[in-house]
Amino acid sequence: MDGVHVDGVERIFRGRSRRDDVVALRGMDLCAAPGEIVAVVGASGCGKSTLLELICGLQAPDAGSVSADPAVLLPQRDLLLPWASALDNAALALRVRGVPAARARDEARPWFERFGLAGFERARPAELSGGMRQRVAFVRTLLAGKPVLALDEPFAALDALTRQEMQGWLARALAEEPRTVVLVTHDVEEAVVLGDRVVVMSPRPGRAVAELDVALPRPRHRTDASVVALREQALQALGAPA
Amino acid sequence: MRRFAGVLVAASIVLALLGAWELYAVLGPVDPLLLPAPHDVARSLWQDRVLLWENFTVTAGEVLLGILVAGAAGFACAIALHLSLALRRSVYPLLVASQTIPIPIVAALLVVWLGFDIAPKLVIIGLVSFFPIVVTTLDALARVDPELIKLLRTLDAPRLAVMRHVELPAALPGLFSGAKIGVTVAVIGAVFAEQAGSSSGLGHLVQQAIPQLLTARAYAAVLILSAFAIALFGLLTLAERMLVPWAHHPPR
Numbered sequence: 001m002d003g004v005h006v007d008g009v010e011r012i013f014r015g016r017s018r019r020d021d022v023v024a025l026r027g028m029d030l031c032a033a034p035g036e037i038v039a040v041v042g043a044s045g046c047g048k049s050t051l052l053e054l055i056c057g058l059q060a061p062d063a064g065s066v067s068a069d070p071a072v073l074l075p076q077r078d079l080l081l082p083w084a085s086a087l088d089n090a091a092l093a094l095r096v097r098g099v100p101a102a103r104a105r106d107e108a109r110p111w112f113e114r115f116g117l118a119g120f121e122r123a124r125p126a127e128l129s130g131g132m133r134q135r136v137a138f139v140r141t142l143l144a145g146k147p148v149l150a151l152d153e154p155f156a157a158l159d160a161l162t163r164q165e166m167q168g169w170l171a172r173a174l175a176e177e178p179r180t181v182v183l184v185t186h187d188v189e190e191a192v193v194l195g196d197r198v199v200v201m202s203p204r205p206g207r208a209v210a211e212l213d214v215a216l217p218r219p220r221h222r223t224d225a226s227v228v229a230l231r232e233q234a235l236q237a238l239g240a241p242a
Numbered sequence: 243m244r245r246f247a248g249v250l251v252a253a254s255i256v257l258a259l260l261g262a263w264e265l266y267a268v269l270g271p272v273d274p275l276l277l278p279a280p281h282d283v284a285r286s287l288w289q290d291r292v293l294l295w296e297n298f299t300v301t302a303g304e305v306l307l308g309i310l311v312a313g314a315a316g317f318a319c320a321i322a323l324h325l326s327l328a329l330r331r332s333v334y335p336l337l338v339a340s341q342t343i344p345i346p347i348v349a350a351l352l353v354v355w356l357g358f359d360i361a362p363k364l365v366i367i368g369l370v371s372f373f374p375i376v377v378t379t380l381d382a383l384a385r386v387d388p389e390l391i392k393l394l395r396t397l398d399a400p401r402l403a404v405m406r407h408v409e410l411p412a413a414l415p416g417l418f419s420g421a422k423i424g425v426t427v428a429v430i431g432a433v434f435a436e437q438a439g440s441s442s443g444l445g446h447l448v449q450q451a452i453p454q455l456l457t458a459r460a461y462a463a464v465l466i467l468s469a470f471a472i473a474l475f476g477l478l479t480l481a482e483r484m485l486v487p488w489a490h491h492p493p494r
Binding site: 053056057058071072073075077079081082083092093095096097098124126140144146150 | 387389390392393394395396397398399400403404407408411486488
């Protein structure tokens with residue numbers, strides 16, 4: 001187990017000509033120790049999603065190196081299958097690896113109890129609220145059984161109230177089921193509330209420009225003075241007017 | 243209530259058309275041998291009911307079997323095209339070209355090759371209704387969210403598992419859309435196929451009725467074919483609602 005190490009990574013998306021090339025990342029460094037929650041914040045288009053795909057092995061860097069324990073992606077949209085029940089959606093992580101349906105469901109069921117989804121096993125995604133759907137997606141991610149979770153703005157599609165609720169929920173879930181987490185978000189507050197460490201990225205080409213240790217006890221609230229102070233620091237590093 | 247209003251509107255349109263047709267056929271300049279009035283067609287429907295029914299069962303059997311063949315072949319072909327870019331580049335244009343061949347030309351050839359029984363009819367019905375099924379199924383496959391495919395890759399899903407758990411179910415609504423278009427052209431295909439060489443079926447009946455100046459009977463046969471196509475379309479819509487309900491309740 002060695003967590004995640006991203007060293008001096010460059011990633012260029014080739015255009016039709018040299019001039020059309022898009023440099024998504026240049027000189028990007030990031031590491032996450034096993035069990036650590038690293039929140040990465042940056043403006044839209046700074047290469048955050050590219051970073052996660054590199055960590056998940058969906059892309060290869062053009063320069064530098066990425067070494068990571070096996071990672072699984074939790075995308076911004078829940079991407080649940082509309083035809084399958086909530087339970088089958090979570091169990092998909094096992095089904096695609098050839099686990100028979102009955103066994104996959106049996107393995108998924110206890111997670112529904114633990115993560116506030118009991119009673120919704122048979123519901124279709126269309127019958128669930130946005131927050132519920134994202135919980136099902138999170139269970140699917142955990143059932144993949146990988147040490148690293150790559151969370152790509154997992155709550156960006158939710159309304160503000162649900163987002164806060166889900167942040168609290170995720171903090172508790174990760175306390176119960178520790179994983180190495182790289183959480184990408186453009187919500188600085190979310191980064192400070194959830195992360196052990198916050199990495200601030202520059203606009204494209206993205207690289208880490210600041211790092212903040214969030215040595216605060218949990219549960220954290222967005223209104224805590226220390227959370228607010230860290231949030232200001234992070235915003236300053238982002239170059240936003242405080 | 244809304245549904246009732248819909249039926250009412252459809253019924254008034256049909257009635258208005260029938261009325262205009264009746265007036266034109268009775269009072270207009272056209273010979274009744276060219277255009278029978280609706281009441282003549284209705285009479286033929288009743289008087290020739292045994293004859294019409296016997297021939298209908300033949301055509302209906304051809305169409306049903308043909309659409310099944312087209313559905314299976316179209317679905318399989320769409321999957322093959324989806325899996326292989328090379329096939330998509332090479333075979334897809336040929337499929338498009340195959341749709342431009344006038345049916346009567348190949349129909350005669352197929353009769354020579356395959357004889358007078360059901361085989362050449364199935365080939366022709368398959369040929370015409372297969373294409374919309376391929377196109378709509380292939381589109382449904384292409385619309386699978388690329389983010390979902392990425393997610394499945396991080397779940398270590400092999401290609402076959404992606405196909406089985408995600409792409410096949412996602413393709414079903416496309417199959418149904420294609421089949422709904424397919425049944426209507428299948429009926430036309432059956433008529434052409436029967437006219438190229440057969441001894442029964444509504445298409446055959448039409449072909450025999452016209453030179454005998456039994457135009458009303460030919461129109462009655464066409465009416466039955468339309469009603470059959472509508473019924474098949476309705477059945478497919480019903481099956482679609484039951485089998486792929488998610489296609490009608492998009493999550494967002």
